[in-house]
Amino acid sequence: MGDQKIHRILMVSDFFYPNFGGVENHIYYLSQCLLKLGHKVVVMTHAYGNRSGVRYMTGGLKVYYVPWRPFFMQNTLPTIYGTLPIIRTILIREKITIVHGHQAFSTLCHEALMHARTMGYKVVFTDHSLYGFSDVGSIHMNKVLQFTLADVSQAICVSHTSKENTVLRSGLPPEKVFVIPNAVDTAMFKPAMERPSRDEIIIVVISRLVYRKGADLLVEVIPEVCSLHPNVRFVIGGDGPKRVRLEEMREKHSLQDRVEMLGAVPHAQVRSVLVSGHIFLNSSLTEAFCIAILEAASCGLLTVSTRVGGVPEVLPDDMVVLAEPDPDDMVQAIQKAITMLPKLIHKSCTLE
């Protein structure tokens, strides 16, 4: 790295391992990359269960689990000044030069940004999700965001749609907002050495089974596709409150042998589930970026996704079939994807 300045970066978010999700992954991988470039990285999050205090992770990544208990959706109680002493101590002890906050609804992130800015540090904020403007929760969030981002040095969004959303919500000048899409570790997500057989087409779904991820769309789409294509099988990975509905659907249409429910899939095993399939189906109702379809594409799957949020920006047109979040349109998209499959597999064969 030689002449380039070495930074000492503090990542702050309520969301970090052992909690699991896109933000947590992002912070971890970003920190690893920064460490590889020779920078010093420290992560600050709240305590998870009895995991409290300082821990070290791969590559000397230092993690502070601040002993504040979460009170709502893994968020710490907003106190404005309650976290000032510990944030100040960490900033000074680790000789931090840049503070990087993640996720708009993390209270810890907002407080850290505010205190760091007051102490004269440069702060960067990354927004990972999209918000509306109409419901009470969003209005409140947007006001908080306007307040803390008023003096932020730079902001990062994960897609152009997310940038538009953030600019509108926070009132930041668009020049201050950078679009840096999420990345996927292609060494971890590589296609299978042997292509899955073409006797039956396997459609993989890996997502939390909640309303926002469109689990209700799956309930409508799966029986329809199964009745149209007798050689299609579904593999559903993930857990959540909507799992019961999916299982009900499976019983009702007697699809037990055609729809496999795996339950929660650990991130380390996602690849092995992905490579067993031909098509990846994403049914989210809102998505700032959607790393899942990127992981699927990286594993060599053709992707069918709803056209929501930043999803249309993620993959080139020949790698994804987009559909409106409507069961009929999604069934058509899946059919189109099935007709596209042989060509795609033929192409990959010629590449090899």
Added chain:
Amino acid sequence: MDISRSGNSSPTYPKWRKVAYGGMQPGYDDNHTDESFLEGMVMNANVVKRDMLKVMQDSVSISQYLCIVALVGLVWAYTLRSTLDENSLLLLDVSLLGSGFLILLFTEEMRSLNLLHYVLNISLFTTGLYVLAPIYQTLTRSISSDTIWAVSVSLLLLHLFLHDYSGSTVRAAAALKNPTLTSCISLNASVVASVFIASRLPSRLYVFAIMLFCLQVFLFAPLVTNCIKKYSFRLHLFFSLTLMAVTLGFVYQLHQLIFVLLLTLLVFVTVVCPYWLIRIQEYKFEINGPWDEAKLCFDITD
């Protein structure tokens, strides 16, 4: 991820595209703001242009309910002064019950089948109330009348504030939607207020009569007025205006200050508020865009 980059090797930079793949687009920084920025934003897409007359007509149902509650208050006042005796109160109950039934029968035909069921339910309900009347009568003996009045008035205000003016908490058996929490709280507040008022009355029969009256009005008046409204809007307007006139007449006889207050309230609700609503419409600012959460176009039955 390098597939799309190979095409961009020409020295003149290609046009910026709104895509996140392919790495940095040559010639454009990460914070590049294209002229297509916020192209997908739609403002005030769902705003309904409101018409003064329509809003005024809609506000009539609120005034109507205010009048119904005012009439209940009147009956309370007259009963507590013993101007209204038990027998006339019972007569009032029976006539209200009868007229309410007739209105329901005329406006919704399919109910006639369940008539026996309804009669059975009502007789059970009345018997229960009659048995409980002695308990109600002595319920608040140790509390002063002022406190009871104050609590009842505040409960009624709460009732009016949370009342579901667009529907009715008590619904037909085949109603699709469950009543909301606020409308349930509102209904309960009104019932508690009636129990408090009833507990100040001298005799058991009085308590029974007034409780029956209050429950009839608070439980079923919204249902009946809703049926009238659904049946014919003109009838609804006529009914409401008559009700308002009658209420104002009675209140005038009771107390002139309350009359002035009620009149002001009714004018405020039917004239000032609609005008106000239409005036503040111009400040309406609604933003929609590609970032909005998609709405499902089918019903989810959990």
